[in-house]
Amino acid sequence: MDRPGTTELPPALVSQAGLSRIVELDIEGMTCASCVTRVERKLGKIEGVHASVNLPLESARVEVPAGVSDQELLSTVAAAGYQARVKEVPIKHGPEVTGAEPGRTSQIHEASRRPSSVDALLPRLAVAAALTIPVVLISMIPSAQFMDWGWWVAALALPVVTWSAWPFHRAAAVNARHGGSTMDTLVSIGVAASYLYSLVQLIVDPRMTEHPGMEMTGTGGLYFETAVVVTTFLLLGRWLEARAKSRAGDALRALLDRGAKQATLLRAGVESVVPAEQLVPGDLFVVRPGETIATDGIVRDGASAVDTSIITGESLPAEVTEGSPVTGATVNTSGRLVVEATRVGSETTLAAMARLVSEAQTGKAPIARLADRISGVFVPIVLAIVVLTFITWQVLGGSLPSSFTAAVAVLVIACPCALGLATPVGLLAGSGRGSQLGILIRGAQVLEDTRAVDTIVLDKTGTVTSGRLALDAVDTFGASDLDLVRLAAAVEAGSEHPLAKAIVAAEAARVASGIGGTRGTHDGGGQPAVVGFQSAAGGGVEGTVVEVSGESREVLVGRTDWIVPRLAEDGMPDAAQLAMFAERESGGATAVWVAVDRRVAGMLSLRDTVKPGSAEGIARLKALGLRPVLLTGDNAAVAARVAAEVGIAAQDVHAGVRPEGKVAVVKRLQAGGARVAMAGDGVNDAPALAQADLGIAMGSGTDVAREAAELTVMGDDLRQVATAIELSRRTLSIIKANLFWAFAYNTIGIPIAALGLLNPMVAGAAMAASSVLVVTNSLRLTRFGR
Structure with missing residues (x-):
């Protein structure tokens, strides 16, 4: 049973290690550093209690063990000569808190508006x-x-x-x-x-x-x-x-003010305006052009460009379509969207940013x-x-x-x-300026860590590269009249494989630029019709492409071991073509054959593209005195190509590293005397982020990665990582x-x-x-x- 005066604690806020919890106090009457010392000393006399008091914010962040009530904390502060009250703000301690009440974001917002002196x-x-x-x-x-x-x-x-x-x-x-x-x-x-x-x-x-x-x-x-x-x-x-x-403190208040106050709830086809804090996971709400997205969710209908600068610090809007995730407090700039709420209240990205900024300032x-x-x-x-x-x-x-x-x-x-x-x-x-730039400093210790680090380990996929394949080269074998990209995209349009999406996207870009889609297409610009489409998991796709003229071609796109058995005897790739295929793959590309009417007509090479700002970001990291190290599970050829493109020395590339091996690489560097920062964005990066002396999570990544890191950049550009370290220093x-x-x-x-x-x-x-x-x-x- 709780002691008298104890505020009931949600189970999610109790740390399993020692059953400790975090309590935030507003404290009145402090005027100087001596006041801070007295309050910390008085609270520290309670067994198991650790307090960090902030003079400008007139607040304290107190780690409290089981059995110590909020009233005991308040009485202790009063005994020191000051007045205190418990903030009504849910504070995370450890893993992501779940099951929090909708609407608690407003309490964070109100807490940020404490009257000044x-x-x-x-x-x-x-x-x-x-x-x-x-x-x-x-x-x-x-x-x-x-x-x-x-x-x-x-x-x-x-x-x-x-x-x-x-x-x-x-x-x-x-x-x-x-x-x-x-x-x-x-x-x-x-x-x-x-x-x-x-x-x-x-x-x-x-x-x-x-x-x-x-x-x-x-x-x-x-x-x-x-x-x-x-x-x-x-x-x-x-x-x-x-x-x-x-x-x-204006930065934090401005951040919270960007949140939507109302949402257009959609139920049974009927729209109604409700306070944004009343949304619960699973609710559908409508976001019209110019409106702020009320909470984190997934687009269920519509397409638009969303201004994400409040979260990522990037000026270019992000394109979203059905199935795309969206973040609360970002602004819908064009089309009408129907969004399903996935996170509300204290679970939203905006609330998490405010919480991290507040914790850092305390x-x-x-x-x-x-x-x-x-x-x-x-x-x-x-x-x-x-x-x-x-x-x-x-x-x-x-x-x-x-x-x-x-x-x-x-x-x-x-x-x-x-x-x-x-x-x-x-x-x-x-930390307030950092929040405006999409940079979250988890705590004051981070400032010391950024000064000490001399090596930064970069996960390749999603950090240095986009993690999305793009068409890199087209090789045509004696069939110059065939538009291989258009034919391959026609059959790949029926597939959900990442390779297929990259080929279709390349053709769409060509059509938009006036290069592709001009010969034999329906409606003057779309893909030709495809009949008999078939897909083999991990192998390839095939189908018959029917032109407007009625001419049809059987098109196959796939890997060597899948496509060769399906080719005519006189349609097999020759030694030179096989050598070219091997050369493309050894250079770090993923290559697929394109066959027309059972004869090899060419090949398409696709690569994971390097992000536009990666080379500049790494140059800035070097200027800060950091040695960049590339870490990837890809083969050595891919890793070497990416490293050369962004300016990382060949001896600082670790290829073929499995997820569990990333921690080992960080430990080896630390054992060699390096102070290591680690930048990553995936679940498999989390252990290495936690092992590093300074963990940096890319905002495009997972919650697990962000939880394991001390520094979070809400964008996915390495230039922002450099900015974060520059700001911290x-x-x-x-x-x-x-x-x-x-x-x-x-x-x-x-x-x-x-x-x-x-x-x-x-x-x-x-x-x-x-x-x-x-x-x-x-x-x-x-x-x-x-």
Whole structure:
């Protein structure tokens, strides 16, 4: 029985290994990396619980063992001083989740629309800015002063250091109540100390600002302007951060917004409009030109071109006909389609993309863990430095105002905002941009992996080549008046074999270009009639082709061992023709004989075509420092031809590899010291994808391949693989730059402030600027590839 407060867990979400599950939490009140560390530490004290907390998203991804309830997680976060609630989002853990409820995609969508702090911060910032200007002018410019101006400044500063600065004070108080300290502790102490110290000075000597331009007297000066300027700068930094975080998450929101809101359901020939989330597998729905396809499915009627750029990142539309799979959120551009729903709700490709992007943004790379560990001890050390600075200045004979100024400057300059934002905002922007380009980064660890890999193993069929045969050569033997392709296509039209489809497609292309289909055809362009059609599995086809003129020819198309017994004695291929046939096949083609009236008339050679972008993609991979290795189950001749065409060295070709042997090849490369990436698209690639240091699934492939990979490109072009690695490495580079500047800022700033060389107002401006610099640097990723 579940413990009280436990959310019922669907069986599909429970991992068989340890019966663990994934819970996502929304967490309110976190402001810096120290908050992140505290929440992770508190949750980690629950036996078996592992948490990864994301500051920009204000969320946590928690792996929870059986017996730990959601309420226990929420209570633990509350005990740390923050508010949490469970996200209503189904999260996969392990194999593809099945049996999920229809309509859950909308819950993912709603979860992505959590209100940001932009609107909440803006009024406080506006009040602070409006009051800070007169406070600074009166305090710093003698000509702007008047009788008892200090009291007026104190009154103007009061709303700023109380109401405007309340987010800092509240967070500091909550953390102090739980025995902790964060960046807000530093800000709150600095602002409060500046104001209270100044107010006490004014109370002790009420006449210290009696006259304009009057020299400060008594035990020290006034720092009202310091308190308000620091508050305003920090609020401005927070507001800019909040805006940037919102922008960085726009890619995920835009992705989800592309989903269809309604569907035209077709039942018993009657159409009705229903919410898209109400569709269930097996439903038929109509998609008219210009409409968004409501969910993943299979075309049952109609033909059209579908704009798949939202999923694949490719601009050219994909042609679909009866039996073609289609993806939800893509757009029907031309004909009317009737689609049978196969996946709905959280099972759709769009939902899976959103889930992977969200998981990637919540995850942490090892480099981020370093920042978290440092920030966990940073604030207590800073507070100690503040006390030491004040005492040192006093011991060395410094005045109380100078000691106070140095201590407050240390407090302000030390705030680790930039440190806390350096990694998660960079990852947020990078993975968001990736989703727009059809690239899904499964987790933060992938960024480290892409930097380390030096070898990329490429499965040939479906990755380097299209996996579809195409007519490569036509050889005619003494029958130049015969159109072999047209005659062969006429009889092959009745077959479903891939070779037959390739020949028919070649003739269709010739007709479309005005080359073929011009002699003896019905209706001025179609294939001639065929009677007596017969097909032999694995052998060939035969039939009688009847021209418009009434002339008929018996045509056979097939392999050598099938066709030779059916030929007339004087129609057999001679030695030269047999040698040519063998040469075509040894060159990597699949060849078939064409016989007319029981005599060999020629041969057709077909090949698996190399994808248009493969050579360029491999060149880009080489430029990234990767050694491409070709892996295929085809014979050595085919593999060598493909490798030569795309620029892979002959010694890096592994031919005749069975599916189970792909893992062995990857292991051998790893044993030789290589860090291996593997790109594939089929079920038989999944074990090798999982074995590789970095698995890259091509989006045209199977769900099993995508589940085994860390990186998924939704297109089927190797150029997109290169783009994915470039984006991952660029994201890691941005994060490293962020961390460098965050560390450098604190390392340089604290000693300068401790020496009394930094005014607290300047320190506040610099601290806010450092956070904005980190966020702005991360947002450069949103322009990647443009």
